[in-house]
Amino acid sequence: MKSNRSIKVDYLARVEGEGSLTVKMKGGEVTDVKFKIFEPPRFFEAFLRGRKFSEAPDITSRICGICPIAYQMSSVHAMESIFGVKLDGQLRELRRLFYCGEWIESHVLHVYMLHAPDFLGYQDAIQLAKDYPEVVQKALRLKKIGNDIVTLIGGREIHPINVKVGGFYKAPTKKELTSLLNNLEWAKDVALETVKFTATLPFPEFEQDYEFVSLRHPDEYPFNEGRLVSNKGLDIPVREYENHFVEEHVEHSNALHSVLKNRGNYFVGPLARFALNFDRLTPLCQQAAREAGLGESCYNPFKGIIIRSIETLYAIEEAIRIINKYEMPDSPSVPLEIKAGTGHGCTEAPRGILYHRYTLDEKGNILNAKIVPPTSQNQKTIENDLREYVKRNINLPNDKLTWQCEQTIRNYDPCISCATHFLKLNIVQDEFVE
């Protein structure tokens, strides 16, 4: 065995945004692991200053093309907490339904187009489609059903326009929503098949002792609300987020690494939500999880693909439930009384918790903003996984190990363009000179 080896992926594929990977090994030891984010900073937190509270959902949705709704939901909840507004009834349900759409389209995109090709040895879903056209066609239809929900409620699938602080600009009619039901019933079966399909994929034996962090709600699988909890004792309201989580500067990346104070890295996203909220899943989802060989929690990040499939099934069932009980509200939004203050919002983006904090002046202008997306929270855990994975698989040939390292990162479905947008750190000059 060579004593010095390195793995280098200059441009990480099948993720959102621009990142690279470097692993250095010496004499059978891993000496350096860098999951580098070289996506340029876009300064969102800076130019949110001076904008109106009402513009936050439109502006922050532009942080990410894959999960704009998460940005919209975290921002409106933060703003509403300043104005002392809490949505209930059908408006609250509509927001949940909207989030179902995003989970379905995002999870299906990841499961079939970004992640499954890794397990099956394909470069992409289009090559996969040559051998398994029916699978990919079904996946595309399933993904479209998620986008149909988003388009109906939000106006379009990317950067929806209908989200407003206090509710929506326009509420859909009962008839419009029920038009989705037939497809959702079909989708339920296909999501179940997806769980079964993903359960058969070849998973590397790999588990680590993670600290999982997610929202937890008294009686729902979490989307928009809940307390922040972990499997290692964290249990706080969202407004205390910054007392417990801090962001560290790292030289090699354009994104901050978020850590739990005095504890270090943690894990957000499907594995965390699943482990902390198994009891909030529907009986069908729980049964599907058991049949897929998962317990009530799962510590193998490669199996995130099964959990995303289970969460897709959950989002479909939840969408059907909400649509069946839907009555069009009298007004699409509630009145607001603009005032100064600081508000916090945290919701469950498909990739994990997304935290927003805003301070407003008495006219409702934004004085400052802070945004912590899921990928920056997972970054340190991703690097830890890489270090550990390489250590255990050091005898694999380079090309195989390289691909598996890429997969280790794609397990997290990292949203790299999200991760840099909030950025307040040292960018070392030559990081940009490739």
Place this chain on the structure above:
Amino acid sequence: MAKKRKPKLAVWKFSSCDGCQLSLLDCEDELLAVAGAVDIANFPEASRAVAKGPYDISLVEGSITTPHEAERIHQVRRQSKLLITIGACATAGGIQALKNFKDVKDFISAVYASPEYIETLAKSTPIADHVFVDFELRGCPINKYQLVEVLNAFLNGRKPNTPAYSVCMECKRRGNICVMVAHGTACLGPVVHAGCGAICPSYNRGCYGCFGPKETPNTSSLAEWWKQLGVSEEDIVRGFRGFNAYADAFRKESELHEV
């Protein structure tokens, strides 16, 4: 008979949210047909496989915000027969062009602890400021049906059908009641390039300008109209400074209202 070579398609990303290239993956009904018509030679968001250039068609997403990007766009141009920009970032500098209105040095030192480490250009600029662009497709995000139309047109050697008139035309066609006339809601529709299908007015809100200025937009007339609706100078500035803030017509109009 020799098999005709499929045109090679590449997708490139600069500073952006990935939403416009995602539009291609969101073409659920058309994706496999598109993939059948071209050879997807470079599309990192979708594939690990990379084929060497030159490329017949390059789709470019994002704006130029770093010295490295300013160099890289020339490399992309050199390898591309046709270069098509997609989205507001690539055609107008995008939302990140909001920094263009500040002195970047003050801006950085106001926000960053160690400004000397920040490697960013003073301005976020559209691709056409750097290299020749064959076609610009607007929108934040682009309309996926327009994207399919543009690809289809170039693959078949014809001009894309993406009209340059305003959102108002689409709004009338949808049968909407004018939100500005009927409800007094400020709307950018009269000066904004069509393409979205007039979504916002259909959802009871004013257009906020995702598709940038239409051809020959009379922005001063619109600003005057807004004033009559009681919109403050501050809000007129914000109105024109959205996702296409650095598009010439919008930039100039916003500057006229700066207090």
